Amino acid sequence: MYQKLIETISKLPNVNEERKKILQPLADFVQQKTNQKQEVNINFICTHNSRRSHLSQVWAQVAAVNYGLSNVHCYSGGTEETALFPKIAETLTQQGFHILKIADNKNPIHAIKYSDNALPLIGFSKKYDSPFNPVSAFAAVMTCSQADGGCPFIAGAEKRLPINFEDPKISDGTAEQNQVYADSSLQIAAEMFYIFSTIKL
Secondary structure, X not given: OOXXXXXXXXXXXXXXXXXXXXXXXXXXXXXXXXXXXXXXEEEEEEOOOOOHHHHHHHHHHHHHHHOOOOOEEEEEEEOOOOOOOHHHHHHHHHOOOEEEEEEOOOOOXXXXXXXXXXXXXXXXXXXXXXXXXXXXXXXEEEOOHHHHHHOOOOOOEEEEEEOOOOOHHHHOOOOOHHHHHHHHHHHHHHHHHHHHHOOOO
C-alpha cells in the first residue's frame, strides 16, 4: 500500500461498542462465507451512490486486502444514478489513495488505487442492480436510512444489512466541509477495518 495510506490507517479512530453491535451482522456474513471457502460479495447501497456508499466500498476492499482476505469483492450502488461527488475523490486522495479519472462526463469514471501493483477499484455512480454489480449471493449493506427505507427488497441479496452513516453532504458549502468529509471517511474506514480485523482465516 502507499505510504500515506498506511499512515492514515495507523491513526484510525476507535469504534465504540454500540457501533460494533451494528457492524456484527456484516462480520458474521464475511466469516460464514470465509469458513465455507466461498466468495464474499458486498454491495454498499445509498440513495445517490455519490458519497457514503463509495467510501464504504473503497475502505472495505482495502481493509479486506490488509487482513489477507482475497475472497472479498466490494461494490456500490444507489437507488438512482448520479455521479461520484468530487469531494469524495479529493478526500480519498488526501488520505493516501491515487485516483485517476479515466472517463470525464456527467458521471465520471475513476480508477482508485491503494497500491501500485494492485487492481484499481472502479468508482462511478450506478444503480444497485447495475450489470457492473453482482446479481446474487451478495450482502446488500444499506449505508443511508433513505435507501434503507426506500428499498425494502433488494433482488438477489442473500442478506440485507443496515449500517447507516451520517451524510457528509450536510456540510456542503460551509467552512467545515473539508473536515466533515475527512471525518466521515475515517469513521467508515475505522468501522470497515474493525469488521475485517475480526475475521478468522
